[in-house]
Amino acid sequence: MCLPASLILRPELIREYQFKIQNPKSKIQNRMTEDIQINNSSPELGKLQQAIICGAIALAAFGVHQALNWRETNTLPSPTVSQQRQFRLGVEEQQLARSAWRYFEKNRLPSGLVSSAANFPATTMWDVGSQFAGMTAARELGLLSPADFDTWMAQALKTLAELPLYRNELPNKAYNGATLIPVNYGQLEKPEEIGFSALDLARLVRWLDIIAARYPQHAAATKAVTDRWKINRLVKDGKLMGTHKEQGKETWNQEGRLGYEQYAAYGLKKLGVSAPKALDPKEQTTEAQIYGVAVPADKRDMHDSVAHNYVTSEPYILDGLESGFKALPAEWAGRVLQAQQRRYNATKQFTAWSEDNLDKAPWFVYNCIFVDGQPWKTIDSSGHDATASRGSSVKAAVGWHMLFRTLYTEKVYKGMRWLADPSQGVFAGYYEETQQPNRALTVNTNGIVLEALLYSHVGRPLEVWAHEPH
Amino acid sequence: VLIATNKEFTFMTETKVDIVAKHPIWRWRYDPLVEGKRDVRIDFLRGIAIVSMVVNHLESQSYFNAINRGQIYASAAEAFLFISGLVLGMVTVGRIKKSGFKDSMKKLLERSWKLYATSFILMSVLGLLTIVAPGWTRPAFEQAPGSWWQILLAAATFHLAPPVIDILQLYVLLLLVSPAIFWMLQRGLWAPVLAISWSLWSLQQAHPYALSFHPIDRDHPYFAFASWQILYVHGVLAGYYRTKLQQIWGRIPKLPLVIVLVAIVTGSIVAAHYDMQLGTWPAKVSDRAAWLTWTDRSRIGFIRLISLSGLFPLIYIIVDTFWQPLYKTLGKLLIPLGQNSLYVYTTHVPVTVIWFMIPGLVEGSPLVTTLAQAAAIAFFWLLVKKEVLFNIIPR
Numbered sequence: 001m002c003l004p005a006s007l008i009l010r011p012e013l014i015r016e017y018q019f020k021i022q023n024p025k026s027k028i029q030n031r032m033t034e035d036i037q038i039n040n041s042s043p044e045l046g047k048l049q050q051a052i053i054c055g056a057i058a059l060a061a062f063g064v065h066q067a068l069n070w071r072e073t074n075t076l077p078s079p080t081v082s083q084q085r086q087f088r089l090g091v092e093e094q095q096l097a098r099s100a101w102r103y104f105e106k107n108r109l110p111s112g113l114v115s116s117a118a119n120f121p122a123t124t125m126w127d128v129g130s131q132f133a134g135m136t137a138a139r140e141l142g143l144l145s146p147a148d149f150d151t152w153m154a155q156a157l158k159t160l161a162e163l164p165l166y167r168n169e170l171p172n173k174a175y176n177g178a179t180l181i182p183v184n185y186g187q188l189e190k191p192e193e194i195g196f197s198a199l200d201l202a203r204l205v206r207w208l209d210i211i212a213a214r215y216p217q218h219a220a221a222t223k224a225v226t227d228r229w230k231i232n233r234l235v236k237d238g239k240l241m242g243t244h245k246e247q248g249k250e251t252w253n254q255e256g257r258l259g260y261e262q263y264a265a266y267g268l269k270k271l272g273v274s275a276p277k278a279l280d281p282k283e284q285t286t287e288a289q290i291y292g293v294a295v296p297a298d299k300r301d302m303h304d305s306v307a308h309n310y311v312t313s314e315p316y317i318l319d320g321l322e323s324g325f326k327a328l329p330a331e332w333a334g335r336v337l338q339a340q341q342r343r344y345n346a347t348k349q350f351t352a353w354s355e356d357n358l359d360k361a362p363w364f365v366y367n368c369i370f371v372d373g374q375p376w377k378t379i380d381s382s383g384h385d386a387t388a389s390r391g392s393s394v395k396a397a398v399g400w401h402m403l404f405r406t407l408y409t410e411k412v413y414k415g416m417r418w419l420a421d422p423s424q425g426v427f428a429g430y431y432e433e434t435q436q437p438n439r440a441l442t443v444n445t446n447g448i449v450l451e452a453l454l455y456s457h458v459g460r461p462l463e464v465w466a467h468e469p470h
Numbered sequence: 471v472l473i474a475t476n477k478e479f480t481f482m483t484e485t486k487v488d489i490v491a492k493h494p495i496w497r498w499r500y501d502p503l504v505e506g507k508r509d510v511r512i513d514f515l516r517g518i519a520i521v522s523m524v525v526n527h528l529e530s531q532s533y534f535n536a537i538n539r540g541q542i543y544a545s546a547a548e549a550f551l552f553i554s555g556l557v558l559g560m561v562t563v564g565r566i567k568k569s570g571f572k573d574s575m576k577k578l579l580e581r582s583w584k585l586y587a588t589s590f591i592l593m594s595v596l597g598l599l600t601i602v603a604p605g606w607t608r609p610a611f612e613q614a615p616g617s618w619w620q621i622l623l624a625a626a627t628f629h630l631a632p633p634v635i636d637i638l639q640l641y642v643l644l645l646l647v648s649p650a651i652f653w654m655l656q657r658g659l660w661a662p663v664l665a666i667s668w669s670l671w672s673l674q675q676a677h678p679y680a681l682s683f684h685p686i687d688r689d690h691p692y693f694a695f696a697s698w699q700i701l702y703v704h705g706v707l708a709g710y711y712r713t714k715l716q717q718i719w720g721r722i723p724k725l726p727l728v729i730v731l732v733a734i735v736t737g738s739i740v741a742a743h744y745d746m747q748l749g750t751w752p753a754k755v756s757d758r759a760a761w762l763t764w765t766d767r768s769r770i771g772f773i774r775l776i777s778l779s780g781l782f783p784l785i786y787i788i789v790d791t792f793w794q795p796l797y798k799t800l801g802k803l804l805i806p807l808g809q810n811s812l813y814v815y816t817t818h819v820p821v822t823v824i825w826f827m828i829p830g831l832v833e834g835s836p837l838v839t840t841l842a843q844a845a846a847i848a849f850f851w852l853l854v855k856k857e858v859l860f861n862i863i864p865r
Binding site for chain 2: 045050053054058060061064065069072086088348410411415418419430435436437
């Protein structure tokens with residue numbers, strides 16, 4: 001039985017043993033046994049006592065684990081905005097930024113606008129806002145040279161200033177980004193004026209304001225874009241208004257529900273549009289109890305109005321990044337995030353829900369934390385159930401993390417930030433049911449991702465950053 | 471062998487020596503009776519780790535970087551931590567016997583203080599320099615992390631963890647807790663030491679960074695104490711109980727062991743290729759998110775631990791088995807660097823900063839940057855050989 005062991009003995013050990021046998025009092029022998037001597041110098045505990053100590057340590061660790069769990073679940077997340085801390089972009093963030101910027105490079109149109117979705121040259125004013133956010137971030141993060149930025153921005157602003165308007169009042173809801181003809185959603189060839197959206201225009205206005213302040217050389221051009229607008233059409237009785245035109249007949253309706261409504265009202269204030277009722281987040285707010293969190297929701301739902309009262313992440317994230325929660329309370333954003341964290345705890349599904357494009361039918365969904373009296377519902381643009389397509393959005397994962405930096409946001413961010421094709425752009429997100437990436441590529445996702453990284457880079461809300469002397 | 475009579479033992483060892491003499495490969499092995507008291511294999515391994523670290527920090531697209539990065543779930547820093555613990559465990563055993571427990575622990579604390587001072591000086595100098603010359607202290611700082619007094623305060627209280635110089639803080643903390651570890655080991659409490667180490671590691675897995683100085687405001691994955699201590703603690707235990715472990719090691723059949731280790735390392739390399747190089751595996755979002763967590767460097771996720779437990783012993787076996795040719799080819803370069811690793815670490819900080827300031831290196835051509843990295847390593851070797859500022863720079 002000793003032979004196999006002896007075969008694997010190393011030569012130096014063999015020599016050492018030989019030496020030991022010949023010199024029993026040698027130093028080598030002392031070296032071989034010194035551990036044992038040291039260990040015997042203090043009283044040792046028995047195996048049972050050691051096992052009891054190990055059990056106690058494990059129990060204490062479990063207690064700490066439970067306490068940390070409780071703290072993570074029950075502490076309302078608060079944004080890091082008050083700390084004004086600048087964060088370095090790590091290797092992964094830089095890669096994420098490069099991937100997102102790639103979308104812009106690949107989908108830039110001759111007009112200077114960027115396609116809303118990859119290889120589909122349509123755009124909306126909301127998406128132009130996201131385009132400007134992405135371009136600004138790219139310039140500041142070193143992905144776009146100042147000279148190229150200026151050239152591109154001047155071209156895009158000129159295009160906007162010359163766009164044919166809906167009834168010569170305000171920009172149409174959708175355009176063919178290549179021909180600049182007003183069109184209906186998804187129908188690029190047929191000219192059609194379908195109305196205007198106060199929410200879309202508000203996002204554009206927020207970014208025109210940031211650009212004018214940060215880059216004064218473009219201030220006049222941004223003013224030229226909005227000078228033609230009939231802004232009185234955007235408000236009535238303190239509420240935001242939008243139009244919808246079908247078969248030649250226009251309807252002029254209140255537009256926006258809690259979240260988007262305040263985000264838009266705050267943005268349009270920069271144009272001199274006063275909509276105090278839209279701006280007041282408490283005006284139409286109720287609370288929905290979701291996983292024990294009082295999630296703010298709009299009272300006006302499909303039961304008593306013509307619009308859904310979607311509760312999604314996006315307006316909170318955008319308001320946080322751009323104004324530092326001046327339109328919507330940071331505490332409400334924290335609650336919207338906390339409900340999603342608790343859903344993750346319950347389902348183990350990354351939950352960073354927002355509206356998003358899909359890479360398959362029905363092509364666009366609203367992943368709602370709450371809508372029309374129900375929590376965790378996914379509906380398509382027509383309001384039909386789209387549970388099979390539900391999932392989380394990269395833009396929300398990145399946005400929440402850059403704003404709040406909690407252990408949960410970090411987990412979701414790290415779990416989703418790789419959802420990109422470096423040669424195409426950042427993907428929209430992933431589907432819960434199949435756990436497959438949602439490979440839709442849009443300017444909104446990529447613009448918001450860049451915007452969030454810029455926020456992290458400059459360490460303060462972007463409008464504050466833009467307006468401060470530099 | 472140990473229970474055999476002297477006569478049997480002499481017969482068996484003679485047989486073994488004959489076998490050894492007949493197989494050239496055995497003559498390549500490390501022989502402590504020839505090499506002397508200091509185990510230069512450890513210096514050699516530390517030399518590999520320090521060269522790997524230098525190559526990694528001198529960021530570029532060099533051929534060295536191509537080999538060094540993203541090939542396996544392991545890094546030089548992890549090797550360093552384990553070897554540091556191992557050497558400390560080995561040395562402290564003897565020191566306790568020679569000078570007593572108190573004096574030995576005092577030495578550890580003095581070392582901790584020395585590293586603290588080094589860390590503080592490096593962080594403060596680079597941080598303050600960033601105020602005067604923003605962008606000149608990459609990759610440690612992109613921009614000044616506050617006003618001068620905030621930088622000094624944060625550097626003193628571990629609230630700064632800039633890349634390249636952040637690992638010193640981890641060493642400071644590890645040396646600070648080392649007296650407690652040795653106190654427990656003196657009483658044979660190795661199991662409770664492991665229990666504490668694994669508990670901390672587990673807490674870091676479940677609640678990343680909750681127990682760190684940077685629970686939320688981290689801007690890069692740094693060396694979190696709760697996870698990284700596991701490598702050091704296991705190294706300390708391995709060093710402290712080295713003789714016993716050598717006996718166990720001697721009894722393990724090497725061929726099956728090598729097969730297992732090679733299987734682990736191969737699996738790690740293949741997985742890393744599809745994960746880190748190609749980004750195509752795991753395909754499902756939930757699987758990939760879990761895999762990223764398990765292989766996370768800052769957390770030392772459990773897949774990473776498995777990978778390390780395959781890689782480290784395998785490298786040790788390779789170095790041990792092929793010692794003579796390795797020593798003849800690389801020994802003169804790696805051993806001096808390994809023996810003065812803290813010195814090389816400290817001197818590489820300004821060199822790294824200069825590297826990032828020179829246009830064309832970070833994004834430069836592979837050939838030029840490979841040559842530049844080789845020149846940098848030669849420079850460190852020369853500094854060591856000439857003992858430049860040995861009385862000032864910690865070693």
